[in-house]
Amino acid sequence: MPTLLPMAFDVEKVRARYPALSDGRSWLDSAGGTQVPQQVIDAVAEVLARGVSNVGGDFDSSRRAVSVVAEARAALADLTGAPGPECVVFGPSTTALVYRFAGVLAAGWRPGDEVVVTELDHDSNVRPWVQHAQRAGATVRFAPIDPETGSLPAERVVELIGERTRLVAVTAASNLVGEVPDVAAITRRAREVGATSFVDGVQHCPHAEVDVAALGADFYATSAYKWSGPHLAAVVAADPWSLETLNPDKLLPSPDEIPTRFELGTAPFESLAGVTAAVDHLAELDPAATGTRRERLLASRRAVVAHEDRLAALLFDGLAELPHVRRVGRPAGRCTPIAAFTVPGRAPAEVAGSLAERGINVSAGHGYAWQAVRALGLGEEGAVRAALCHYSEEADVRRLLDALGDLA
Template sequence: MAIDVAALRARFPSLAQGFAFFDGPGGTQTPTPVAEAVARTLTAPLSNRGLVSASERNAEEAVAGFRAAYADFLGVAEGGVVHGRSATQLTYDFSRTLARSWRSGDEIVLSRLDHDSNVRPWIQAAGRAGVTVRWIEIDAATAELDLGSFGRALSARTRLVAVTAASNVLGTRPPVREIADRAHEVGALVFVDGVHYAAHHLVDVPALGADLFVCSPYKFLGPHCGVLAGSPGFLETLVPDKLLPSPDTVPERFEFGTLPYEILAGATAAVDFLAGLDATGTTGATEATAAGRAGDAPGTAVSRRERLARSLRSLHDHENAVRARVEEGLRALGDAVTVHSRARDRTPTVLMSFEGRDARGAQAHLAARGVVAPAGSFYAYEAFTALKLDDPALRVGLAPYNDFGDVDRLLDGLASFL
């Protein structure tokens, strides 16, 4: 089935303001069911978690619903789902915990392709532990990771490999499973930044070979927070700093303070919304347990994980079609535009610069025409440095609600800028 883009767009109040948003990699717009889930949780009776009063049970249900939704979304057990304020915060927390077992002479391997949130926490932790940092370099010709450099960086002393599943600026998707398998052969842990990847592909954490995986629901239609996933058994081996009376069970031992129940409810609603994209584009949080649709056997219930797989396949087709229109239009603009996103396997994300023109000028020119496309280096410090990219560059990133009309406005705006 295909996504009904018009019906989908009608569920996003911000689109009624007339903007064409190409800033999805920095954070997507919010559909009505997600906002309603946040408001409904905040305005219902609500207390700290417990089982005595209705308000306590509402909090418990918000937490349980969140864990179940992200277990389905990521292909993991509910007991392996950890909430955090952001992916950056979760990475810092776990870097400090993991580094306690590192010793002088140990090594870690990082990627030049990554957002700094999957670089700096590890560098800082390594510095405190006296651990050597080695690098997977980028092939400048392809904007892909140089796996030869990975082979040279990996050794029997490697304790951890941290790598992105998709670059937030170039869209490049490295072969995470191959990297993970090679890391595991030498006994290293694998930490995967899936923030950009999870917005465009069905995530299967075990299939990726990730020991720990982080993502951010606000990159895929949810509220601002972060999620970390790992196997409950592995999480049991990690002992973070925590308050003495707070739970020592997994995953609660990694969640500090009172959880934001309304945010958990909104993040759950985002998963349910995504799970319904291939039907009419109008699915909301109330359809989490929907039964079969046309094409399924009569009376057959379809799991949320199965609906996510179906919807994200349709989303992939839709976003690829829109990306093709963007890239065709950029080619028509000629040599005035340099496209830096050229990996064979990548998300619908295009980084570009302009001959003799500043990207922030392009951003302002587009904004005056109601087109939102940001300029900057987007915390991809290592990639910009390694590839000698112009800083700032303009990034065009697609989200489920982008359509061909948005693309035409973008290309018309760039043509008039150049």
């Protein structure tokens, strides 16, 4: 197995910022959630320690709350390339936010209307649309993945989009096999027929230079805990007009301006402070990067992607050399650093348990990729999933491959 050449990205300096990584384990479960750097921990603690009050008060702790929310919206706009902070809607999870938006976007659906979803998606970007379509009497069309590779060619989605299509939901990166579809081609066709596009960016955002305009997404969802932030999610609109035209159910005295009309209850101020700190951390991953935060984010992301691609190549090649391990899905094009695999004769949970005993954190199961596991012939027990991120290192990959080799 070849040794990887050193690169400019200093992963050891990055890892030193993460207290959790000092436990000696290999954290290869980032697709399910990342750990957080000290500056995120400090940001959350500072808000709680200094004191924060609800917005609307004429005193410092209330003004701090207003500032925390504004800074978090600006940070998400920089991270995703949104036109401005007013396009950022926060919520407790991506699943909750998709249901929130499904409720308002489906309000005008009628029998004969059509909704397009895919077998590649996490169920949070499938089930809410399916359920609302069924209530409205609309037709649901599923774009199938390739059962051998797990790939989703854009034409398989595009050919389902017609004049009666009202919404197209598609992931920008699979949480199971790492497939990165040609989202721009899909959303371009959706715009041609006047359909809304809702893009799940939960697994995409940690591993790409995100630009909602380039993707063509009307709405783009991301979860902060997948890129070193707190457990909080956001839906980013391509332009404020997209939000202005929607009127979600809300309490009568709640604010009616965007984006707060979409947010239920009091904001989690300490978590929002952590979101801003996480974005700032991501912008610092390339110490040579200069310019605005958006510019530094793009430069840092390029360095991260190069680092992850090197490790992913080592992982994929190493799995291919293990005759008793079957990798599930082999996307032909661009993919994120995720590998799903099985060991014939052993349940995925058993394999994950064995790896845990060796100090390796991986996940096992369907990962809520409910349609994909069936299309790939896996069943509900799913597969083992190893996922790399910016703080993963070569030793983690080799440790996993060695442990899998011992399972032969």
